[in-house]
Amino acid sequence: MSAKLYALGTHLPGDVETPATLAELAALLRACNETGRAAVLFGGRTLQGLGAVPKRYDVAIDCTRLDRVIEHEPRDLTIALEAGCRVATLDAVLAACGQFVPLDAPRAAAATIGGTLASGWLGPRRATYGRARDFVIGTIVALADGTIAKAGGMVVKNVTGYDLSKLYVGSLGTLAAIGQANFKTLPLPSVRRLAVAPLPEGSRARTTANIAALATEPAAALIVTGFAKEIDAPSGVDGCLVLLLEGSERTVDAATRELRSALGAAGVPQTRLIDREAGFAFARVLDAYVETLGSRSMTYRSLGLPSDTTPRIDAFARVARANRLTLETIEDVRTGDVIARLSARLVADFATRAKLFDGERRTALAEARILVAPEKLRAGLDAWGAPPASLPLMRTLKSRFDPNGTLAPGRYVGGI
Amino acid sequence: MLTVAADRLRDELTLALGPGGVLTAPEDLAAYAFDAYSDARLPVAAALPRDAHEVAAVVRIARAHGEPIVARGAGTGLCGGAVPVTGGVVLSLARMNRILSLDARNRIARVQPGVINLDLSRAAAPDGLFFGPDPSSQRISMLGGNAATNAGGPHAFAYGSMSAHVIGLEFVDEAGDITWVTIDDAGYDITGVLVGSEGTLGILTALELRLLRTPRAVRVCVAAFDGVEAASECVSSIVAAGIAATALEIMDRTIVRAVEAHYRAGYPQEAGAVLLVEVAGESPDVEASERAIAALARDCGTLAWRSASSAREREALWAARKGAAGALGRIAPNYYIQDATVPRTRLPQAIARVEAIAREHRLPVGNVFHAGDGNLHPLLIFDRREQRQLDAVVAAGHDILAACIDLGGTISGEHGIGYEKRETLPLVFSADDIATMERLRGAFDPARGFNPDKIFPSGAVCGEVRTPSPTLSHA
Numbered sequence: 001m002s003a004k005l006y007a008l009g010t011h012l013p014g015d016v017e018t019p020a021t022l023a024e025l026a027a028l029l030r031a032c033n034e035t036g037r038a039a040v041l042f043g044g045r046t047l048q049g050l051g052a053v054p055k056r057y058d059v060a061i062d063c064t065r066l067d068r069v070i071e072h073e074p075r076d077l078t079i080a081l082e083a084g085c086r087v088a089t090l091d092a093v094l095a096a097c098g099q100f101v102p103l104d105a106p107r108a109a110a111a112t113i114g115g116t117l118a119s120g121w122l123g124p125r126r127a128t129y130g131r132a133r134d135f136v137i138g139t140i141v142a143l144a145d146g147t148i149a150k151a152g153g154m155v156v157k158n159v160t161g162y163d164l165s166k167l168y169v170g171s172l173g174t175l176a177a178i179g180q181a182n183f184k185t186l187p188l189p190s191v192r193r194l195a196v197a198p199l200p201e202g203s204r205a206r207t208t209a210n211i212a213a214l215a216t217e218p219a220a221a222l223i224v225t226g227f228a229k230e231i232d233a234p235s236g237v238d239g240c241l242v243l244l245l246e247g248s249e250r251t252v253d254a255a256t257r258e259l260r261s262a263l264g265a266a267g268v269p270q271t272r273l274i275d276r277e278a279g280f281a282f283a284r285v286l287d288a289y290v291e292t293l294g295s296r297s298m299t300y301r302s303l304g305l306p307s308d309t310t311p312r313i314d315a316f317a318r319v320a321r322a323n324r325l326t327l328e329t330i331e332d333v334r335t336g337d338v339i340a341r342l343s344a345r346l347v348a349d350f351a352t353r354a355k356l357f358d359g360e361r362r363t364a365l366a367e368a369r370i371l372v373a374p375e376k377l378r379a380g381l382d383a384w385g386a387p388p389a390s391l392p393l394m395r396t397l398k399s400r401f402d403p404n405g406t407l408a409p410g411r412y413v414g415g416i
Numbered sequence: 417m418l419t420v421a422a423d424r425l426r427d428e429l430t431l432a433l434g435p436g437g438v439l440t441a442p443e444d445l446a447a448y449a450f451d452a453y454s455d456a457r458l459p460v461a462a463a464l465p466r467d468a469h470e471v472a473a474v475v476r477i478a479r480a481h482g483e484p485i486v487a488r489g490a491g492t493g494l495c496g497g498a499v500p501v502t503g504g505v506v507l508s509l510a511r512m513n514r515i516l517s518l519d520a521r522n523r524i525a526r527v528q529p530g531v532i533n534l535d536l537s538r539a540a541a542p543d544g545l546f547f548g549p550d551p552s553s554q555r556i557s558m559l560g561g562n563a564a565t566n567a568g569g570p571h572a573f574a575y576g577s578m579s580a581h582v583i584g585l586e587f588v589d590e591a592g593d594i595t596w597v598t599i600d601d602a603g604y605d606i607t608g609v610l611v612g613s614e615g616t617l618g619i620l621t622a623l624e625l626r627l628l629r630t631p632r633a634v635r636v637c638v639a640a641f642d643g644v645e646a647a648s649e650c651v652s653s654i655v656a657a658g659i660a661a662t663a664l665e666i667m668d669r670t671i672v673r674a675v676e677a678h679y680r681a682g683y684p685q686e687a688g689a690v691l692l693v694e695v696a697g698e699s700p701d702v703e704a705s706e707r708a709i710a711a712l713a714r715d716c717g718t719l720a721w722r723s724a725s726s727a728r729e730r731e732a733l734w735a736a737r738k739g740a741a742g743a744l745g746r747i748a749p750n751y752y753i754q755d756a757t758v759p760r761t762r763l764p765q766a767i768a769r770v771e772a773i774a775r776e777h778r779l780p781v782g783n784v785f786h787a788g789d790g791n792l793h794p795l796l797i798f799d800r801r802e803q804r805q806l807d808a809v810v811a812a813g814h815d816i817l818a819a820c821i822d823l824g825g826t827i828s829g830e831h832g833i834g835y836e837k838r839e840t841l842p843l844v845f846s847a848d849d850i851a852t853m854e855r856l857r858g859a860f861d862p863a864r865g866f867n868p869d870k871i872f873p874s875g876a877v878c879g880e881v882r883t884p885s886p887t888l889s890h891a
């Protein structure tokens with residue numbers, strides 16, 4: 001396997017390992033831990049740029065051969081899979097029995113279960129269905145010293161022992177390697193409909209307010225500005241509304257009627273409905289979260305309240321203008337997320353402007369984190385934004401789980 | 417603790433909290449020696465702080481004296497989680513009972529830990545919102561305790577347990593420092609691991625909670641079956657069919673009769689078991705779901721089907737269901753409630769095993785449980801004045817847990833491990849699994865001053881410490 005595929009920042013790994021079982025994965029980690037080599041875990045490499053570039057990096061461990069479905073009892077609405085399973089595989093296995101887990105991972109055909117969980121991925125449908133972490137009912141992990149440890153189980157309600165799965169979700173492979181994840185599933189809604197509407201100038205604020213007041217809530221509601229290739233729809237001056245309706249046919253039809261009148265009242269004349277290809281079109285929108293324009297773009301995620309998206313978008317716009325970068329945004333009306341992609345036309349211009357932008361945004365958008373940036377620039381950027389108050393506790397956690405700093409040292413918040 | 421040292425500890429606490437904030441007289445401390453599982457010894461003192469700074473002061477003082485700290489909400493816990501097994505300071509959060517803010521636009525409430533669960537939903541109701549987790553104790557239990565135990569309730573089936581609703585919290589750590597964390601913080605999910613940690617990692621002093629929109633349509637129905645197994649089959653088929661019910665609760669005849677004697681809610685007393693079904697959501701969907709569930713109930717041999725015709729009737733059915741344990745307490749000398757959870761398709765088998773075990777130990781059993789989640793609540797009825805029965809209830813309890821684990825389940829779905837089930841934890845988890853959990857604990861509380869005798873097995877079994885045993889007579 002080519003080491004180049006596993007380059008991080010300017011580092012190449014000395015070895016690339018591809019364990020096929022959890023026991024092999026644990027043995028590899030133990031060996032690294034005992035010989036002082038630093039290991040970085042890889043899934044589908046869709047979010048590998050999350051976090052800082054590791055301080056040390058000797059071994060790449062590619063988990064994609066851990067790809068078995070371990071246990072699936074559709075009548076229990078639970079499923080257990082190895083971490084290297086692709087999200088698209090999970091989706092397909094579950095869809096065949098009318099179920100789903102709302103992970104909302106971008107590039108689902110490549111993204112793995114383990115990577116999606118480890119990255120703490122947050123999708124737009126979480127306002128409706130809950131977060132990925134809330135669907136994880138159990139995990140089996142390998143710790144840096146090779147210990148294999150289980151948390152939770154295969155039941156949907158469980159308070160037996162600490163819920164360590166919560167700790168592993170979002171830990172970006174710095175505490176343990178997720179080897180297996182167990183999920184509870186949901187019945188698949190019978191109808192999905194994507195409504196796409198260009199927003200004429202001056203209609204955005206009213207659109208947002210009217211959507212928040214809808215009696216039948218959409219599964220997701222995004223206002224996209226830019227991202228022309230991913231959205232595949234004519235944008236209005238104020239962006240393009242992309243709204244996903246899910247439920248029974250009657251409910252979705254009723255919601256569509258209500259939506260049309262709410263948009264009409266907001267001065268939005270046209271709404272295109274996508275029915276048969278709704279899932280595909282929505283997946284394209286999710287892809288936009290991590291889609292790059294080669295080495296001349298980077299993307300941030302800012303988390304916040306639905307009521308304060310506008311000042312955050314304005315702050316991105318201000319700093320982007322000051323540094324002559326083009327800004328594209330996805331405003332998540334329901335969760336309050338703001339996704340901001342910044343780009344320049346020339347790679348050379350982008351490199352200098354991106355660093356300046358990242359420096360300046362530390363005051364206006366201290367909490368924003370980088371989702372994706374050109375590999376060569378990452379070392380000079382602040383991937384995490386301002387660290388939270390619990391940083392000292394996080395350092396202690398790291399020292400308890402990975403005292404030798406075997407797992408991606410330096411990749412995490414505050415240089416953990 | 418030596419009298420002199422105890423006096424000094426009490427003096428320091430009184431200095432920090434004022435005379436109204438500390439209880440030291442044995443007659444006052446008696447109220448802090450027990451919870452809904454058992455009683456133990458008196459604590460050295462009970463501290464009643466009014467804010468996080470006072471909590472921090474209590475933690476520092478107790479730590480300096482090497483005394484354990486046992487946090488306590490309303491004391492409704494069923495596993496001895498709030499019992500001061502080895503004395504120390506009981507820290508009651510009951511006076512911290514204010515709703516700090518209610519943000520209807522963003523559907524977020526900030527509360528102190530002593531706010532009563534139901535009071536939050538009442539406060540949010542004018543904005544068309546409610547709080548999801550609704551343990552049966554919700555009229556008295558507090559949100560801090562709910563969070564510490566990751567409590568569930570009948571609606572956990574649809575909305576998830578506490579951990580899916582706590583989006584941020586403030587806690588006092590072992591050093592007496594106060595920290596706010598949220599699930600959106602960059603870094604490890606400190607919020608997620610504190611919820612459900614049963615007071616062993618830190619003291620929760622404020623919670624940020626997600627509120628839900630009140631559904632536009634709600635239906636509550638009751639189906640009668642000739643036995644619990646048939647009712648369980650029905651639940652398994654509803655879940656498997658993917659019908660979106662918001663609650664699926666089963667009560668057997670023993671429980672229904674106890675409940676009807678007190679509440680007269682209209683549950684059929686002649687049936688072997690009743691299934692309480694709630695569907696909520698958009699009006700056409702709710703009607704369709706009710707029809708589909710009624711059809712499945714017929715397939716499973718339902719004896720009768722009734723749909724509540726008014727909000728009042730719905731509330732009466734729910735009040736009776738949530739008061740089931742208390743109602744049984746009025747007619748049984750004592751009972752011991754368990755909380756095992758099994759995969760949902762295993763419910764009928766689990767129930768059959770529970771009944772066989774009860775017969776074997778010659779104990780009457782009542783079953784009232786969150787069937788949709790596979791979460792059993794067998795209530796073993798006994799008289800604690802009779803040693804044979806006391807021994808039998810402990811043995812039967814153990815057998816039931818072992819049977820549920822054997823069916824792929826676990827020992828607690830929502831009550832917690834506490835003191836009661838700490839020695840049972842190794843039935844579910846290996847030494848490595850438990851050692852990994854201890855790593856987490858070691859990061860938060862290396863000296864093990866927070867609720868030290870809970871969740872984890874004692875290692876060497878100490879007869880003296882194992883004195884608590886189920887004493888429940890009124891829940």
